[in-house]
Amino acid sequence: MGGDGATLVIVAGLHGNEPAGVLGAMRVIRALREERSRRLQGRVVFLTGNRAALSVGVRFLDRDLNRAWTSERLRTLRMGARPGLPESTAREDREQRELLAELDRIIGAAGPTYALDLHTTSGPDGVFTTIGDTLENRDLAQFLPVPLVLGLEELVEGTLHEYLGERGVPSLAFESGQHEEPEAIDRAEAAIWLLLVGLRLLPESAVPEIGKARGQLVPIGEAFPKVLEFRHRHELREGDGFRMRPGFRSFQRLRAGTVVGDDLRGGVSMPEDGRILMPLYQSQGSDGFFVVREFKVFWLRLSRVLRGLGVGRFVHWLPGIREHPSIPGALDVNKRVARWYALQVLHLLGFRRQLDDGDRLVVLRRGKRAASEGVHTGDGHPPPNP
């Protein structure tokens, strides 16, 4: 589709019980096909994610397709494609291998590539974008006037948008609403039109849908904070019997200690003051809920200035921070020395937490994957430091 210029990749239905993105994308495809006068200045590629799971309407069949985009997993997958080696039995392996082959082809082609990954949530509200916090990803996210939530990659490993970001593709995930609400389809469609215009794949004059698209997203951006950060993830383990209590909505403000769910050990409460995000009201999934907290847009602007100045190159001069002896691009932080400023300052400068282990913190510059397989984020982290 289209001529020279940028490529926009739209992935929808990576979770099979989230068809809204697929339906929204199909509306855009239909509109573009019907009106041939709308010539794209570039390419749009639509990819459906977990097709086997979509056909039966479940999040996944054997494993979550949006938690497996790690270097380790991809190496195994790529090896599995070689004849003579045993194939893994997870049905998602095939889905992921097909997606990976398409993405390799697209990313290898000429011109800049951008990606939008469409999702929905099981609970009400919760329309937002999430990115790995690089300046390129922020520039992409600003085309969608909804809350921006940063820091998911420190709590959840192996998301597609994080992986694409590491491959140099500015990427964003967009949660367009609750699985079954018709507005989730409208908002997914709106997001695509806004990106097509924002990335100049189409002139605004050629997109009569743009006014409606803005009308669908702007009120949400006005009703909720502009930027927030992920603070905590309540991770579910097999057989812990977690059930969310009814009535919670994404971005609802709650005090620390508020009981939001129950498992076999008793009540599960908010670990700190904040807003609850994506409370789990479906049977599949390993994230019970998240806690997010807003922060001032000022800090985003400051961090843009600091990153522009390349301040991150000198950060290992600070007390308690040194270049990591074995992982290129990583910093090794002694939290006993650098406790009060470490993670916040490093976030501002574009680093992400890779390992947090008592007194020791390892951070990586965002967009770089750990070169050493010995270091990974692990599960069930404590919330970020105060």
Ligand SMILES: [Zn+2]
């Ligand atoms: Zn999803």
